[in-house]
Amino acid sequence: METKRNRAFYFVLLPVLAWLMILIFIPHIELLVNSFKVDGQESWTLENYTDFFTNRIYWMTLVKTVSYAIGVTILAFIVAFPVAFYLTKVVSKRYVGPLTMLLLVPLWVGELITIYGWMIILGDHGIINQFLIDLGWIEKPLPLLYNDFSMILGLLYMSVLFMIVPIMSTLESLDDSLIEAASDLGAGKWTIIRRIVIPYAMPGIVSGSIIVFMLVIGDYLAPNILGGKSSLWFTEQIYNQFLSTFNWNEGAAFGFLLLLISSLIVWIALKVSGQKLERVGS
């Protein structure tokens, strides 16, 4: 009996171990090691990190990326929460399935294509400008594309679904009678939202926020395609180090810093809300 069990155990353990060690654990150690080296030298050095802290453009980009990512996460919550509540509690049950499916279509179509769609919409000859000019409301096209506005719009678009879905899945188990009881006892809408719905949905809100934050901070396409010259994103710095200047060690240091700071923020969020990382995935 014992030997049979062991064989099955190793049969599932080995591929998993290979996956996690070869593709997750070792590469991240390698990333850390490389960030302390410079090309052609065996010895360890802090050069890549001092480079980062002495070049204003590098650390300013990281500061900007992190603060924008927090901002977009808050924005995504404000946009997503009413939608999630509507789809789980307000709209007639018949429409829940089709609307949820519609919600997922842009997600599966992929970020690149939807970002490209926004590029067409917002451009000088785009739909919005053309429409406003045809109406005679404006004479020259509005500068809607290649700035922070279009970049934030793109980031919000590609991440907001990841806020809606976790909130919906927590709200589905919220018993309607709790809301009915509160309402019978004279509570107003805002009181119910603040005292019952939001506290109940908190696990979903935390999961959603973490996923949105990580997606936004690690995004490349929205800042690169929709952002302007000044909307430099930290991932673009990493891409530049790897794909144009070929300074992989510096790039590794940047990557490690991004990983460090984003994990730190996620860790703080988990501590403050008293949640576990394991729940984020579920």
Added chain:
Amino acid sequence: MIRSLPNTSLYRNGYRFYVGIFFLFLVLPLVVISVLAFNDSNFIALPWKGFTFDWFFANTDDRVGLFQDEDLVRSIWVSIVTALIMGLLSLGVGTAAALLFVQEKFRGKNFLYFLAIAPLVIPGVILGISIILTSTQVAGGIEKATGWDPEFLSPGFWLVVLGQFSFGATYVMLIVSARLKKFDPTLEEAALSLKATKLEAIRYITIPFLRPALISGFAVAFLISFSNFNTTIFLIGSDPTLPVELFTRIKFSSTPVLNAISFLIVVVISTFALVNLYLDRKK
């Protein structure tokens, strides 16, 4: 407030309006892309100049349609093959991971589980650069020691598959785990007491129970691979996948052929969503 409570018409209509605007925001890019795929113009912009299929079939000096564009067709093919192999690999290992973490107890389990869900919170670019750093290092080491250059470790098809699989398996694991937690272990125990080996029990009892989760796990992995850019860009060799090819064109040479391919993807995904909805209804 909610379905069962009386609502003022201002609340109902106001709320409906907000959600309507939200869904408009959601579908607007897809609709605009699709419509402009049929615009008889060499620029991806309004005004509307009439209906044409040129961006799908034409092959003239100033217009090359999607199906005549060899690079584009090849990149679609590369993406499909990559997604199939990556999907199967993720399915196998992700399912093994679900069985391991849901059913087994062993030392170091928490640490391994942490590694397994880490890709959810590691930006794709970090996975990309750490894998390319490692594979370059390892390939260099092997070549120095043996003189043999392990080609599958240099940027190209297999490295892309491995890179995408590193997080694809996580998604499969989560989907399969969710169903596995509902599995009644007495079924497997019954099989074991009837002299089945553990592997046979998994093969004939557990796997059939998991089938719906396995199908959706594979579909999710396939779609993730098909649209991945952030990790893939670092691992790509001379054969770009569709997102990489599209990105290069968006940046440097966009024609409405980009709309044509996007339109096709929107159609395929929407059909997929409708079929899914129909199957859900039937249940």
